[in-house]
Amino acid sequence: MSVRPALTLATTFSKATDGKPATYGLELTNESTEAIRDFTLCFVAPTRVDLDAVFDNATMQRRSSNFVEIAPPAGFVLEPGGRWKASTASLGRDLRHWSDGANAAYLAFADGKTLPVESRPTTLTGDNAPLKRGTEPFPVPGPGKSPAPISVVPWPNHVAIEGARDVPAGLAITASGEAQTAADAFADLARSLFPADALVRPVEEGGLSVTLVTGAGQKPEAYRIVFGDEVTVHAAGHAGWLYGLVTLGQILRGARRHPLTFSFPAAGEIVDAPAFGWRGSHLDVSRQFYSTGEVEQFLKVMVWNKLNRFHWHLTDDEGWRVEIDAYPELTRVGAWRGHGLPMPPLFGTGAARTGGYYTKAAIRQVVALAETFGIDVVPEVDVPGHSFAAITALPWLADPDETGAYYFHDNFPNGCLNPAHEPVYEFVEKVFGELLELFPSRTFHVGADEVPEGAWEGSPLARAMNEEIGGTGSPAKLQAAFLKRVQTFLTANGRITGAWEEAAMGGGIDKEHAYLVGWTTIEVSQERAEEGYDIVIAPGQRYYLDMANGAAWSEPGASWAGWSGPEETYIFQPGGDWTEEQKKHLLGVQACIWSEHLTDRAIFDRLVFPRLSAIAETGWTQAERKSWPRFRAMAGLLPNLYGYWATE
Numbered sequence: 001m002s003v004r005p006a007l008t009l010a011t012t013f014s015k016a017t018d019g020k021p022a023t024y025g026l027e028l029t030n031e032s033t034e035a036i037r038d039f040t041l042c043f044v045a046p047t048r049v050d051l052d053a054v055f056d057n058a059t060m061q062r063r064s065s066n067f068v069e070i071a072p073p074a075g076f077v078l079e080p081g082g083r084w085k086a087s088t089a090s091l092g093r094d095l096r097h098w099s100d101g102a103n104a105a106y107l108a109f110a111d112g113k114t115l116p117v118e119s120r121p122t123t124l125t126g127d128n129a130p131l132k133r134g135t136e137p138f139p140v141p142g143p144g145k146s147p148a149p150i151s152v153v154p155w156p157n158h159v160a161i162e163g164a165r166d167v168p169a170g171l172a173i174t175a176s177g178e179a180q181t182a183a184d185a186f187a188d189l190a191r192s193l194f195p196a197d198a199l200v201r202p203v204e205e206g207g208l209s210v211t212l213v214t215g216a217g218q219k220p221e222a223y224r225i226v227f228g229d230e231v232t233v234h235a236a237g238h239a240g241w242l243y244g245l246v247t248l249g250q251i252l253r254g255a256r257r258h259p260l261t262f263s264f265p266a267a268g269e270i271v272d273a274p275a276f277g278w279r280g281s282h283l284d285v286s287r288q289f290y291s292t293g294e295v296e297q298f299l300k301v302m303v304w305n306k307l308n309r310f311h312w313h314l315t316d317d318e319g320w321r322v323e324i325d326a327y328p329e330l331t332r333v334g335a336w337r338g339h340g341l342p343m344p345p346l347f348g349t350g351a352a353r354t355g356g357y358y359t360k361a362a363i364r365q366v367v368a369l370a371e372t373f374g375i376d377v378v379p380e381v382d383v384p385g386h387s388f389a390a391i392t393a394l395p396w397l398a399d400p401d402e403t404g405a406y407y408f409h410d411n412f413p414n415g416c417l418n419p420a421h422e423p424v425y426e427f428v429e430k431v432f433g434e435l436l437e438l439f440p441s442r443t444f445h446v447g448a449d450e451v452p453e454g455a456w457e458g459s460p461l462a463r464a465m466n467e468e469i470g471g472t473g474s475p476a477k478l479q480a481a482f483l484k485r486v487q488t489f490l491t492a493n494g495r496i497t498g499a500w501e502e503a504a505m506g507g508g509i510d511k512e513h514a515y516l517v518g519w520t521t522i523e524v525s526q527e528r529a530e531e532g533y534d535i536v537i538a539p540g541q542r543y544y545l546d547m548a549n550g551a552a553w554s555e556p557g558a559s560w561a562g563w564s565g566p567e568e569t570y571i572f573q574p575g576g577d578w579t580e581e582q583k584k585h586l587l588g589v590q591a592c593i594w595s596e597h598l599t600d601r602a603i604f605d606r607l608v609f610p611r612l613s614a615i616a617e618t619g620w621t622q623a624e625r626k627s628w629p630r631f632r633a634m635a636g637l638l639p640n641l642y643g644y645w646a647t648e
């Protein structure tokens with residue numbers, strides 16, 4: 001049983017004013033009946049204080065990435081009902097949103113004991129707006145006000161429907177052979193997303209007869225629905241039938257819930273096929289762990305949006321999330337964060353040991369489920385950068401003679417696998433080898449993002465190698481040499497190497513067997529396409545779903561790429577001004593769900609929905625058929641993951 005802590009931490013951000021720097025204030029209150037002494041305060045926040053931060057009325061004991069430990073002045077006693085206030089101006093950057101501040105805290109004592117502290121959401125001085133959490137509800141327009149007669153997201157590419165019939169109570173699906181698998185997958189989907197709607201029900205319970213028919217010559221994901229007294233869904237295979245049924249299920253739900261706004265067609269047809277082959281979502285399970293059950297439910301939400309690529313970001317600095325038989329330490333050490341553990345508490349976790357990882361059986365289960373939903377699971381093991389968890393678990397991965405420290409992004413020291421250190425390759429091949437058995441996808445993503453300037457400079461091995469390959473001061477050539485070797489291994493195993501856009505630096509990798517995910521700006525993606533790389537578009541400014549929905553403090557989320565509301569994300573259209581040659585390399589679009597700020601599931605729901613559906617519509621619907629007013633009218637019918645809706 002957990003008891004509400006008697007200690008609370010209130011934090012405040014004050015913007016810079018004339019002559020006064022921006023300040024982060026902390027106030028610890030003791031609501032217990034006991035005096036507390038000889039303690040330190042540990043807290044974690046997405047915004048880091050500087051490595052050499054100076055505090056007013058406190059001294060910093062330790063800072064490890066986003067983890068901070070400060071001590072009150074010597075001899076300080078926190079009396080019952082008493083407070084301790086401290087502050088610092090040593091901030092890397094301003095806080096912009098309430099989720100930037102401390103989101104977990106505890107007290108630590110010399111004997112290793114800890115006391116829980118309730119961390120209140122950080123306030124901005126002078127801003128009292130209620131904090132936003134949960135998906136923003138998009139009200140469905142009233143009778144006769146809908147911009148479209150039926151509710152479908154993503155909007156189909158050819159709609160020639162006529163009239164409206166009495167809305168059936170459900171769909172009674174008849175299928176045989178291969179089509180039966182699609183019908184079963186749809187029934188499973190409908191039942192888990194909307195249990196009580198009973199979208200699938202027999203004729204005896206009012207279900208409308210829907211027959212799945214083999215349509216010759218259709219592309220794999222294409223489908224055709226013909227409406228009449230009965231309905232037929234024509235497709236060439238599994239994905240097409242499934243998508244046809246999803247469209248029907250959405251039409252039915254909209255018409256049942258809002259019968260004066262949306263209808264169920266009496267006649268006519270919908271002929272549909274996707275604009276892009278790659279319609280993905282990435283999920284960062286390193287910064288936050290999402291259990292198998294959550295991932296499975298997320299896949300269901302994806303298929304309801306006709307998304308077909310799940311980019312599973314399995315490793316990063318803050319956590320290693322997949323069982324590897326050759327190296328049990330990876331998950332024993334790298335999957336758990338907590339007080340006194342090699343991996344400190346981070347991103348919403350306090351003293352308690354927190355985290356988890358997927359067993360091989362769990363991965364197989366997810367991959368099998370994804371297959372029934374027409375979703376290709378692309379695993380990512382992020383190398384050579386973002387490898388702090390791996391190196392913490394297996395210290396021999398570092399050059400033993402390396403001196404000094406380099407930092408980047410997550411601010412862990414020396415978190416990159418060293419391209420000049422031979423044991424690194426044995427590690428990579430063993431890990432990838434085990435994962436290739438689990439993931440049948442043609443593509444395997446190797447990360448390659450954000451190796452910082454200065455990486456490996458303190459490693460004699462890396463310096464020697466750099467000289468040999470004619471590298472300059474930057475680590476780009478070393479990384480390219482590493483990636484080429486890794487790619488050769490994957491190519492020999494019949495896989496396409498996926499990577500973030502930085503894989504093209506320092507000479508790049510073999511374009512014939514690669515695809516890149518463009519993330520910094522759309523211009524960089526266009527350049528990569530021009531260079532001849534196949535590219536998936538995920539610009540941080542529009543498709544990073546960790547960015548806040550708006551500029552206000554009350555909106556949770558990150559801000560390095562600005563903010564993007566559902567409308568901004570929706571109207572963004574990649575490739576509009578690209579040459580025909582560049583467009584040939586444009587595989588499609590992808591949402592990226594980075595988890596640093598997603599410290600509770602209500603934040604997840606606010607940030608991911610309905611922007612995920614906005615990206616899905618861009619992936620599916622031809623640019624000239626997109627319409628924000630239509631999307632907005634239907635967004636309220638789409639599911640979120642955890643059921644948190646903003647009440648404001």
Ligand code: TNX
Pocket residue numbers: 409449450500519544546558594595596
């Ligand atoms: C950049 S995008 C990263 C991630 C962060 C993300 C936060 C990319 C390839 N690297 O490590 O989580 O920004 O928005």
